[in-house]
Amino acid sequence: MSANAHSVVEPSAGAKLAASVLVILYACVALIPLLWIGLTSIKSPPDSIAYPPKVVPFVHFTPTAEGFCNLFTTRSRQTPDYIAGLPPSTGGCDEVARSRNMVVVGASNYVPRFVNSLIIAFGSTALSIVLGTAAAYAFSRFRVPLKDDLMFFILSTRMMPPIAVAIPVFLMYRELGLSDTRLGMILLYTSVNVSLAVWLLKGFIDEIPREYEEAAMIDGYTRLQAFWKVVLPQATTGIVATAIFCLIFAWNEYAFAVLLTSGAAQTAPPFIPIIIGEGGQDWPAVAAGTALFLLPILVFTVLLRKHLLRGITFGAVRK
Amino acid sequence: MSEVALKGLMKRFGATSAIEDVSLTIGDGEFVVLLGPTGAGKTTLLRLAAGLDHPDAGRVLIDGHDVTQEPPAARDVTFVFQQYSLYPHLSVYDNLAFPLRSPLRRTPEAEIRRIVHDVADLLRIADKLQNRATHLSGGQMQRVAIGRALVRRPAIALMDEPLSSLDAKLRADLRIELKRIQQELGATLLYVTHDQTEAMTLATRVGVLREGRLVQLGTPREIYESPADAYVAGRLGHPPINLLSRRLFPDLAAPGATATIGVRTEHLEIARASDGPRAGPVGTVSWIEHLGDQNHIHVAIENEKTVSLVDPDTPLAVGDLVSIGLRAPLFFDGKGARVQA
Numbered sequence: 001m002s003a004n005a006h007s008v009v010e011p012s013a014g015a016k017l018a019a020s021v022l023v024i025l026y027a028c029v030a031l032i033p034l035l036w037i038g039l040t041s042i043k044s045p046p047d048s049i050a051y052p053p054k055v056v057p058f059v060h061f062t063p064t065a066e067g068f069c070n071l072f073t074t075r076s077r078q079t080p081d082y083i084a085g086l087p088p089s090t091g092g093c094d095e096v097a098r099s100r101n102m103v104v105v106g107a108s109n110y111v112p113r114f115v116n117s118l119i120i121a122f123g124s125t126a127l128s129i130v131l132g133t134a135a136a137y138a139f140s141r142f143r144v145p146l147k148d149d150l151m152f153f154i155l156s157t158r159m160m161p162p163i164a165v166a167i168p169v170f171l172m173y174r175e176l177g178l179s180d181t182r183l184g185m186i187l188l189y190t191s192v193n194v195s196l197a198v199w200l201l202k203g204f205i206d207e208i209p210r211e212y213e214e215a216a217m218i219d220g221y222t223r224l225q226a227f228w229k230v231v232l233p234q235a236t237t238g239i240v241a242t243a244i245f246c247l248i249f250a251w252n253e254y255a256f257a258v259l260l261t262s263g264a265a266q267t268a269p270p271f272i273p274i275i276i277g278e279g280g281q282d283w284p285a286v287a288a289g290t291a292l293f294l295l296p297i298l299v300f301t302v303l304l305r306k307h308l309l310r311g312i313t314f315g316a317v318r319k
Numbered sequence: 320m321s322e323v324a325l326k327g328l329m330k331r332f333g334a335t336s337a338i339e340d341v342s343l344t345i346g347d348g349e350f351v352v353l354l355g356p357t358g359a360g361k362t363t364l365l366r367l368a369a370g371l372d373h374p375d376a377g378r379v380l381i382d383g384h385d386v387t388q389e390p391p392a393a394r395d396v397t398f399v400f401q402q403y404s405l406y407p408h409l410s411v412y413d414n415l416a417f418p419l420r421s422p423l424r425r426t427p428e429a430e431i432r433r434i435v436h437d438v439a440d441l442l443r444i445a446d447k448l449q450n451r452a453t454h455l456s457g458g459q460m461q462r463v464a465i466g467r468a469l470v471r472r473p474a475i476a477l478m479d480e481p482l483s484s485l486d487a488k489l490r491a492d493l494r495i496e497l498k499r500i501q502q503e504l505g506a507t508l509l510y511v512t513h514d515q516t517e518a519m520t521l522a523t524r525v526g527v528l529r530e531g532r533l534v535q536l537g538t539p540r541e542i543y544e545s546p547a548d549a550y551v552a553g554r555l556g557h558p559p560i561n562l563l564s565r566r567l568f569p570d571l572a573a574p575g576a577t578a579t580i581g582v583r584t585e586h587l588e589i590a591r592a593s594d595g596p597r598a599g600p601v602g603t604v605s606w607i608e609h610l611g612d613q614n615h616i617h618v619a620i621e622n623e624k625t626v627s628l629v630d631p632d633t634p635l636a637v638g639d640l641v642s643i644g645l646r647a648p649l650f651f652d653g654k655g656a657r658v659q660a
């Protein structure tokens with residue numbers, strides 16, 4: 001063994017190169033769909049379905065905001081005569097719509113659906129983290145009767161695909177009046193995520209020596225105060241990593257959202273495909289909706305990437 | 320600062336008995352060191368005193384008040400843990416201020432600043448106050464941990480091998496430092512360690528713990544010169560005391576029950592056998608060890624080995640026959656208990 005037990009064997013230059021090539025190749029494959037979404041969102045509807053595909057902006061096609069206009073507005077088709085008789089357009093999306101013999105009649109539901117997604121995903125993440133941290137702390141520190149069995153039960157709730165219980169949940173929500181409510185969706189996603197949160201967070205809290213809390217309690221703090229002042233600050237990395245996992249699940253969830261929401265609480269994932277139905281196959285609008293939908297997770301993850309990386313490698317790399 | 324009494328403490332963990340009927344009174348301003356090997360129950364005893372664990376039997380009294388049922392916060396004690404002594408997410412300043420800011424004390428910030436700076440001066444870490452606790456060396460960390468235990472002037476400060484993670488040089492420096500600080504503050508300390516040097520140099524009284532029992536309690540000198548049994552005799556002194564069979568010394572006047580004779584290295588008189596007839600058995604020099612600060616001579620008497628100290632320029636060499644004389648021998652019976660001469 002080397003003198004330093006934590007050190008990992010330094011990879012050779014060849015191995016590093018091979019690893020870089022692999023990562024880049026994988027990134028290319030993984031990023032192509034994202035690139036395609038981005039390109040489609042700035043194409044006109046005919047360009048988006050042209051064959052052979054148009055790839056390079058300004059060379060193969062002229063970028064346009066039509067997809068975004070169609071995403072955010074609802075339009076109705078009118079005769080050219082009617083449009084000619086209207087007052088001059090206000091520019092922007094109005095102009096784009098008129099060039100297709102349409103007039104803008106109002107805002108689409110994209111923004112409210114997006115807001116629903118934000119509220120439901122962040123709400124359920126916050127709730128999962130609060131419940132998960134409390135439960136994980138209790139499991140980590142206290143003598144809980146049947147602790148192992150309870151932990152296994154919590155894990156077992158993740159052992160089947162959540163959608164397997166879709167019909168009971170649907171019936172239950174109808175009875176409880178939780179169908180198509182934000183609260184209902186927050187509770188549902190929380191119930192799925194909280195098991196993951198308990199398990200991940202218990203691992204993180206187990207790693208925090210209990211001597212810190214004991215020291216605080218000797219110094220005159222109650223256990224709850226010691227938890228706030230000593231445990232929580234040291235658990236942030238784990239909490240952030242767990243929050244990102246919870247958020248990604250809740251943000252992307254599609255099946256329950258289709259089943260349980262249709263209006264007031266509908267999230268973006270079931271809404272985006274609906275756009276296709278409205279007046280032809282509007283792929284640029286779908287792509288625009290998807291591209292914007294990807295942004296919050298991207299921002300959240302990039303902002304917290306340091307925590308995330310440390311969090312993911314936490315249990316694996318022992319001191 | 321005040322008097323702390325442990326009375327008849329017992330603690331079991333399943334089948335193991337970690338603490339077995341320990342009673343001990345620590346007077347105001349006293350520095351009591353408990354000495355014992357790993358697993359002797361040192362940490363457990365401190366945790367019972369602090370209220371982090373509850374004894375199965377026995378009581379803890381602070382200033383005459385029975386605090387056995389009180390939570391740690393209500394006991395006015397501080398604790399320096401063997402590991403994890405500082406909060407890693409706080410600065411040195413905030414670590415020192417942490418006990419003063421507790422809801423029980425609510426010291427005004429100006430007052431905290433004064434106290435923390437005083438303590439930092441005492442500990443000679445004034446220039447490190449703004450550092451993150453994790454950005455200190457091991458020695459500085461322990462220094463801060465000791466400081467934190469003393470800032471709020473507890474009834475008693477409990478210290479669990481605070482120096483054991485440091486290297487020998489730092490340990491020696493901090494040992495002297497700790498004694499100075501304790502004396503300057505007049506602090507009452509219960510300190511546990513497996514290091515006999517710490518026990519001998521720091522303590523006003525030393526207690527020797529063995530498998531959860533307090534086998535002897537006394538001043539370092541009493542413990543060293545008059546150990547209660549062969550175990551205690553073996554815990555103190557370096558190289559350790561020589562334990563030899565009674566039968567090797569047929570001419571020695573010893574109490575009847577004596578089975579083993581204990582003699583400390585500095586009490587062995589070794590002379591070349593050819594220098595003239597002397598009382599005592601004859602042995603063979605088997606090895607001379609030059610350690611720099613000390614030189615050990617290993618002598619085999621029949622099948623038993625002894626170690627003593629010699630001058631660096633000793634004329635003795637391996638294979639020489641030597642006579643063995645004893646000064647101030649200690650007598651132990653077959654079970655290891657001391658037999659008074």
Ligand SMILES: Nc1ncnc2c1ncn2[C@@H]1O[C@H](COP(=O)(O)OP(=O)(O)O)[C@@H](O)[C@H]1O
Nearest residue numbers: 332335337355356357358359360361362363364
């Ligand atoms: N929480 C515990 N659970 C079970 N056994 C314990 C626990 N704490 C200590 N012990 C046992 O009690 C004995 C004394 O331990 P400890 O007080 O830690 O000794 P020391 O600090 O002197 O090394 C040991 O045999 C140890 O295994």
Ligand SMILES: [Mg+2]
Nearest residue numbers: 361362401479
């Ligand atoms: Mg210990």
